[in-house]
Structure formats: structure tokens, C-alpha cells
Amino acid sequence: MRYLGIKPKTPRIAVFDFTCCEGCELQFANKEETLPAFLAAVEIVNFREISSERRDDYEIAFIEGSISRDDEVVRLEGVRKKAKVLVALGTCACFGGVNRMKNAYDLDAANKQVYGDRPKPTLPVRAVREVVPVDLQIPGCPVSKAEVERIVQHLVLGVPYNFPAYPVCVECKQRYNVCLWDKGLPCLGPIALAGCDAPCPSAGLGCYGCRGPAPDPNLRELYETARKHGISDAEIQERLHFFGGFEGLS
Amino acid sequence: MKLNVQIDVHHLTRVEGHGNIRVRIEDGIVQQAAWDVVETPRYFEVMLKGKHYSSAGLLTARICGICSIGHCLASVRASEAAFGVHIPDLASKLRLLAKHGETLQSHVLHLFFLAAPDFLALPSALPLLEANPKVVHLAQRLKGLGNAICDVVAGRTTHPLCIQVGGMTRRPDSATLLDLRSRLLTALDDLKATVDLFKTFQIPDFVRETEFVSLKGVDSYPWIGGDLVSTDGVLKPEREYTSMTNEWVDDNNTTKWCKVSRESMAVGALARFNNNHHLLLPEAQAVASALGLSHVCHNPFMNNVAQLVECVQVALDCLRLIDDIVAAPADAPVSVPVEPKAGDGVGAVEVPRGILYHHYTYGDDGRVVEADCVIPTTQNNKNIHDDIHALVRQFAPRNGMTDDKLELLCSMLVRAYDPCISCSVH
Numbered sequence: 001m002r003y004l005g006i007k008p009k010t011p012r013i014a015v016f017d018f019t020c021c022e023g024c025e026l027q028f029a030n031k032e033e034t035l036p037a038f039l040a041a042v043e044i045v046n047f048r049e050i051s052s053e054r055r056d057d058y059e060i061a062f063i064e065g066s067i068s069r070d071d072e073v074v075r076l077e078g079v080r081k082k083a084k085v086l087v088a089l090g091t092c093a094c095f096g097g098v099n100r101m102k103n104a105y106d107l108d109a110a111n112k113q114v115y116g117d118r119p120k121p122t123l124p125v126r127a128v129r130e131v132v133p134v135d136l137q138i139p140g141c142p143v144s145k146a147e148v149e150r151i152v153q154h155l156v157l158g159v160p161y162n163f164p165a166y167p168v169c170v171e172c173k174q175r176y177n178v179c180l181w182d183k184g185l186p187c188l189g190p191i192a193l194a195g196c197d198a199p200c201p202s203a204g205l206g207c208y209g210c211r212g213p214a215p216d217p218n219l220r221e222l223y224e225t226a227r228k229h230g231i232s233d234a235e236i237q238e239r240l241h242f243f244g245g246f247e248g249l250s
Numbered sequence: 251m252k253l254n255v256q257i258d259v260h261h262l263t264r265v266e267g268h269g270n271i272r273v274r275i276e277d278g279i280v281q282q283a284a285w286d287v288v289e290t291p292r293y294f295e296v297m298l299k300g301k302h303y304s305s306a307g308l309l310t311a312r313i314c315g316i317c318s319i320g321h322c323l324a325s326v327r328a329s330e331a332a333f334g335v336h337i338p339d340l341a342s343k344l345r346l347l348a349k350h351g352e353t354l355q356s357h358v359l360h361l362f363f364l365a366a367p368d369f370l371a372l373p374s375a376l377p378l379l380e381a382n383p384k385v386v387h388l389a390q391r392l393k394g395l396g397n398a399i400c401d402v403v404a405g406r407t408t409h410p411l412c413i414q415v416g417g418m419t420r421r422p423d424s425a426t427l428l429d430l431r432s433r434l435l436t437a438l439d440d441l442k443a444t445v446d447l448f449k450t451f452q453i454p455d456f457v458r459e460t461e462f463v464s465l466k467g468v469d470s471y472p473w474i475g476g477d478l479v480s481t482d483g484v485l486k487p488e489r490e491y492t493s494m495t496n497e498w499v500d501d502n503n504t505t506k507w508c509k510v511s512r513e514s515m516a517v518g519a520l521a522r523f524n525n526n527h528h529l530l531l532p533e534a535q536a537v538a539s540a541l542g543l544s545h546v547c548h549n550p551f552m553n554n555v556a557q558l559v560e561c562v563q564v565a566l567d568c569l570r571l572i573d574d575i576v577a578a579p580a581d582a583p584v585s586v587p588v589e590p591k592a593g594d595g596v597g598a599v600e601v602p603r604g605i606l607y608h609h610y611t612y613g614d615d616g617r618v619v620e621a622d623c624v625i626p627t628t629q630n631n632k633n634i635h636d637d638i639h640a641l642v643r644q645f646a647p648r649n650g651m652t653d654d655k656l657e658l659l660c661s662m663l664v665r666a667y668d669p670c671i672s673c674s675v676h
Contacts, residue, residue: 019292020672021673022266022315022316023314023315023316023318025315030393032390036379036386049265050364050374051263051264051373052264054263097312099292102292102296105293105296105299111293113293114291114293120504122291141409142409199411200405200411203406203419204412204420205412205419208308238302
């Protein structure tokens with residue numbers, strides 16, 4: 001890949017998966033129209049889901065998933081030592097994701113319900129930054145490939161990436177959607193971080209805040225709006241807890 | 251005869267999730283031949299407790315990053331069965347179209363990016379970008395089309411948005427659907443090129459008699475709901491799915507194991523083919539014949555071929571569905587109002603890797619009291635384990651066999667099942 005005859009640096013990247021569905025790393029292979037250009041901009045040296053090549057000389061490690069077992073902690077610490085830059089990829093890595101809802105239950109009882117009298121080792125779910133230092137967080141369930149492409153361009157060029165300073169509502173308006181609140185449907189669009197291009201409200205599904213909060217989220221006003229539409233505080237709280245991104249805010 | 255073999259594959263590559271292969275032969279005796287699933291459990295059945303029916307499908311979609319549409323469909327079907335909700339015909343067609351899009355993208359992902367590199371002696375599909383870009387572009391077009399169908403109909407490929415209890419949130423506009431239709435016609439040529447490519451692949455000659463379980467089609471190749479059937483002659487209604495799975499816990503695996511009439515069982519494209527080959531469209535049957543697939547096939551490596559046959563089947567069926575959807579009246583409903591009530595319901599859906607079951611019990615308030623999800627790869631894991639044992643016994647004595655060759659064969663065997671390991675543990 002050259003622009004004006006200048007060959008940019010091609011960073012060596014690796015992708016590692018922990019407690020998750022592997023849907024975020026799958027986005028690396030999606031958006032087929034720009035896939036060859038994306039793959040040419042990086043050198044993939046370790047990406048278990050799509051390649052049997054395994055090298056340890058990566059500069060940027062993308063981590064998908066939350067951390068929920070001792071061996072995952074050891075593996076993650078090993079990656080952190082080798083990587084110059086460690087990126088938390090997706091909502092599970094950034095906040096714990098839906099997996100975090102497990103923490104509200106007694107883990108022994110959970111084990112008994114699923115595995116009977118043969119329990120499996122498990123820990124309360126943690127986000128990656130609760131285990132090792134993280135250099136960059138890319139939220140989303142799943143991540144937006146378009147945003148990942150923008151961020152990787154910034155990584156290639158060594159230019160800082162700024163996430164939007166506004167909520168999902170802004171991007172939703174740009175798509176000429178009728179506000180779901182006006183249809184009586186709850187939506188976290190007013191307080192959730194933009195950058196996804198509002199796929200959920202555009203499809204008729206109120207935002208669940210998978211990307212976590214926008215800067216300075218006005219929760220009080222959100223609860224007020226919800227009450228006006230006959231939606232209880234409990235229902236809003238359930239939504240805020242769904243992806244784990246609003247921990248400590250609700 | 252290879253008298254001593256030691257294979258230790260930690261976190262097998264080019265599969266979804268984390269599993270290990272361990273083989274040990276000492277003095278010509280197979281001491282160990284194992285497929286161990288070590289994925290971390292997420293306890294979805296526990297997290298489902300107390301969830302409102304409107305979010306159960308959103309949560310369970312997150313079980314799987316590849317077949318999230320399938321999970322969402324099984325989930326809403328279970329809820330609709332519990333509430334006695336019947337969705338409009340147009341919604342059923344939209345759901346099947348979204349499902350076909352997922353089947354296409356998932357099968358193409360597996361065939362080109364996960365399975366094909368072994369047959370081309372490559373570590374991944376990435377070197378093909380330089381060496382044979384035509385093949386990559388072929389895969390890219392087909393997978394892109396599958397994803398586009400999902401985006402248009404379900405709102406998104408990974409973790410869909412439009413599939414809700416009671417139907418769909420919206421109907422895609424006809425112009426967009428007709429654009430997909432013209433791309434599907436091109437895809438039929440791309441699939442022909444894919445068949446030609448797969449004709450050049452040497453499929454390992456391995457057979458182990460297996461019980462194959464799938465939905466039983468009545469007048470068409472089955473995808474969503476209906477009776478359950480096995481090649482050993484077991485027939486059960488959808489509601490009695492547990493008698494077709496019989497899950498139990500193994501000490502070395504975080505996945506459960508399943509069986510019906512034998513010690514293990516298999517689901518997936520090959521199982522669907524073995525039980526429903528007569529319901530395939532003639533073009534899909536022709537592809538099966540051209541690639542040497544005939545029923546009942548007991549070679550698990552032929553699951554790759556069965557997936558390709560299904561790509562042709564769903565591409566053609568998408569054309570029919572799009573014609574039907576475009577022809578539906580402008581005011582045809584895509585959803586019905588939902589009144590939750592106490593009760594339970596089962597949803598069985600054939601997702602890319604095999605039959606998937608969701609079973610929910612609801613309280614009067616429309617919240618889940620109890621949930622059970624039985625995943626296709628969960629049903630396959632014991633069969634993979636047993637296959638590895640048989641494979642090793644069959645191939646280790648062959649002339650010129652080495653540890654590396656045997657390891658590759660074992661890895662290819664696991665990959666042929668296209669396992670979704672994190673899904674199987676959930």
C-alpha cells in the first residue's frame with residue numbers, strides 16, 4: 001500500500017481471545033469491500049482463529065473478551081509483556097460485557113445449576129484493564145469494523161485517535177431516524193458513546209449502551225425522560241447493566 | 251506401523267474457541283486420543299434468569315459471534331412457543347432469509363478461511379492474497395453477500411437487531427432486496443467456481459459409523475422448527491429435544507457431551523444432508539453428486555462438502571424468498587402484539603453447525619424463570635473425541651506416517667466439524 005509513493009510502516013499485529021464469543025475479531029474479516037486494503041496495512045503475525053502461524057514479535061496486541069479464569073490471567077500477562085501496545089477490543093474486553101452479569105449471582109450456585117456436582121473453575125468476570133494496563137479501548141458489541149479501520153489508520157500513522165465527544169443520539173439524528181422515545185421505546189442513545197453510527201435505533205431497537213457512557217452523561221435527565229414515558233427506573237437500570245459499561249454510574 | 255506418537259496441540263488454530271488435541275501411542279498401543287474443550291464457561295443459563303423476554307434474544311445472540319442470528323431465532327421461537335404467539339407469514343420469510351444469509355457467510359468463512367488452507371498446504375488464507383488473489387476475491391464476494399443479506403434483513407450480521415419476539419421490527423425496501431437478488435445470481439457462478447476448487451481437494455478417506463441428528467424436513471430442506479430425526483431411526487417432536495441430546499458433564503471438558511442411541515452423535519451440514527438429501531433443490535443435489543457426497547455418508551471430512559452443497563441450496567432459496575417478500579402487499583404486517591404469560595416453550599433451529607435448541611420457562615410477568623440452551627458443537631464434541639481415536643487407529647499404521655502428518659489429520663478432522671467452541675461451552 002503506497003500513497004504518493006511513500007510506503008507507510010506496517011505494524012505487526014496479533015489478536016488474542018479470552019472469555020467471549022469471538023464476534024469482534026470476526027469483524028476483522030468482515031467489511032469485505034475494504035478487506036484487502038485493511039490486511040495490506042498491517043502484518044498479522046498471531047491470530048489463532050484464522051491462521052496457524054504463531055509468532056511472538058507483535059507490536060500491537062488486540063485483546064478480545066473478558067477475564068474469568070486463572071489461566072487467562074497468566075496468558076494475558078504474557079501478552080502484555082510482549083506487546084508494545086495493548087488494545088482492548090470490544091465491550092467484553094473494555095467492560096466485561098454481558099458476561100459481567102454473571103457476577104450478580106453466587107458462582108457456586110451458578111456452577112451447580114450448569115454443571116451439577118462437577119463444577120468448573122471460574123472467577124468473577126473482569127475487564128482487561130482490571131488485570132493489566134491497557135493503552136486503548138475500542139468498545140462495541142460487536143466493534144464497528146469502520147471504526148476499527150479508522151483506529152488502525154491512526155496506529156499506522158502514529159496519530160492519536162479521538163473518540164466522539166457526543167452520544168449515539170447525534171449519529172441517530174444524522175440517519176434521519178424518528179426518535180424511539182417518541183414511539184415510547186426506551187433508548188440509551190442520549191447518554192451512550194457514539195462512534196457506532198447508531199445501528200440499533202436505526203433498526204428499531206433502543207440503544208443498550210454497549211459502548212459505555214459518552215462524556216458527562218446526564219443520567220438524571222435520562223431517568224426523568226423515562227418516567228415521562230412511563231418507563232421505570234428499574235427498567236433503565238437493567239439496560240445500563242446489560243453490557244457492564246455504566247458500572248458505578250447508574 | 252508408527253509405534254510411538256506424541257501429539258499435543260494446545261489451543262487448536264483456525265477454529266472458533268479453545269480446544270486441545272492430545273494423542274499418545276506407546277509401543278503401538280493407543281494410550282490416549284482426546285479432544286478436550288477448555289474454553290471458559292460464561293453461564294448463560296444463569297444470566298438468563300429474570301431476564302425480560304424482550305432482552306433474552308439479545309443476550310443469547312452473544313453466545314456466538316458467528317451464528318448470532320441463529321441464536322436469536324431459536325430464542326424468539328422458544329419465547330413465542332411459550333406465549334402461544336404466531337408470527338405473520340412475511341416475518342417467517344424475512345427470518346429465513348436472514349438465516350440463509352448467516353448460513354452463507356458462516357459456511358464460506360469456514361470453507362475458505364478455516365478449512366481450505368489445509369488442502370492447499372498453507373498456514374492460513376492470508377498468503378493467497380498474493381499467491382492467488384482470485385480465490386480470495388471469490389471468498390470475499392460470497393461472504394460479503396451473506397453478510398449483506400444479514401445486514402439488510404436483520405440489521406447486522408453479528409448480533410442482529412430486527413429479530414424480536416412477535417416478528418421483525420421492519421421490512422427491508424424492495425429496491426435493496428432486488429439489488430441482493432442480482433448479486434445472488436452472480437454468486438451462483440462464484441459457487442460453481444468454488445465447486446471446481448473443492449474438486450481439486452483430496453478429502454481424507456476416513457469412515458466411522460455415526461448417528462446423525464437434525465430437523466426432519468417435510469416438504470422442504472429444514473431450517474427453522476419441526477420434528478427431530480436421527481439416522482438411527484429416532485423421531486421426536488421439537489418439545490422433546492432433551493431425549494435427542496441427553497447432556498452430561500465430563501471431567502476433562504468445560505463443554506457438556508451428548509448422545510442418543512450410541513456413545514456419541516453428530517449434527518451439522520452433513521447430518522442435515524444425511525437426513526434430508528431428498529429435499530435439496532436439483533442444483534444442490536447435482537453439486538453433491540459432483541463432489542462424491544451421497545447418503546448416508548459417515549466420513550466427517552465430507553461435512554466440508556455438505557456445507558458447500560448447502561451454500562448452493564440457500565443461495566437459490568434466497569431468490570425465491572426475495573421474490574415472495576417483494577410481492578407481498580405493502581401493508582402486510584411483519585409483527586404481532588405479544589402478551590406474555592406463564593409457560594414454557596422450545597425453539598429448534600438448524601444453524602450453520604447443526605441443530606440448536608433454546609428452552610425457556612416464563613413467569614406471568616414475561617421474565618425467564620428457567621432456561622436451557624443446547625448448542626450444536628456441544629452435541630458434536632464427544633463425536634469429535636471418538637473420531638480422533640478411530641482416526642489415529644486407522645492412520646497411524648500407514649506407511650510413511652509421521653507425528654506431524656497425524657497431527658495435521660487430527661486438526662483437519664476437528665476443523666471439518668467447523669466447531670464453535672465458545673458457543674458449545676457458553
